[in-house]
Amino acid sequence: MNDLFEYFEKEFDNIIKKTEKIDKSSIKENIYISKENNIDIIFKYFKENQNLEKLKILTGFIKKFFIFMKKISGKYPKYKEIYIVENRKINNLDFSGINKGGNWIIIENFDNLDYWTFFHEMIHIYNFHSMAGFIVEGFADFLSYLFLTTNNFSTSSKHKRLIKKHFRRLKTKDFPLYDSLKKDYNKTVDKGYKNAQAYSKSFLFWKMIYEEFGIDPIKDAFRMSIKNKKMNAVNVKNILKKYTDQPISYMSGWILTGDYYHLPKLNF
């Protein structure tokens, strides 16, 4: 458990309560994937005249997303209903999306949807309970990015700006990944950078692994993260052993402290 996680747990309950009062309307769209797999997407939106055409387009993206994720994770979501709820008040969290361990995804604004963040939250339908932050959040950021770029959907500028900003900072100061092996992590990491910095670095870590070894270690690690709720850096190291005899050289500076040696290419 980390403090950010606990913070969201608390905030989420408040948001749900507020959302129940403010949503004006809702619409249900069914996604038919196969005979065995049908998922209802329930959009709850704030505006009375929501652009339904737009929601239909989003439903199409979501269907593509589930098919993409079947290839990565080996499964479809366990939920038969997924709620996507608009809440204009969410930006006081400085986040535009949030998911609490399952089938409620809260977004800031349907009209100006940040797709990278949106699909980040959709990844949490699969992996929310994984405990190591660089695995759970790194995968949410990276797989969302991979889904969008693989399908030639644009990655949102808001999220892109965030990654770039943190990447510039990574050049001047090194940080261990979020929830790293270091026990004294909270004491040693500059508080101001802690959470957001580590999200970006976690994203870059998985992007680096993908660029070096392709999709297979990504699949291996993501599938393990769904099954093993306590997955940590040692498990990642063991997975990388299948692909390189020097896993630590890829993880050093990312998982462990010290200078980091491997920077991924950034093609934004």
Ligand SMILES: [Zn+2]
């Ligand atoms: Zn997340």
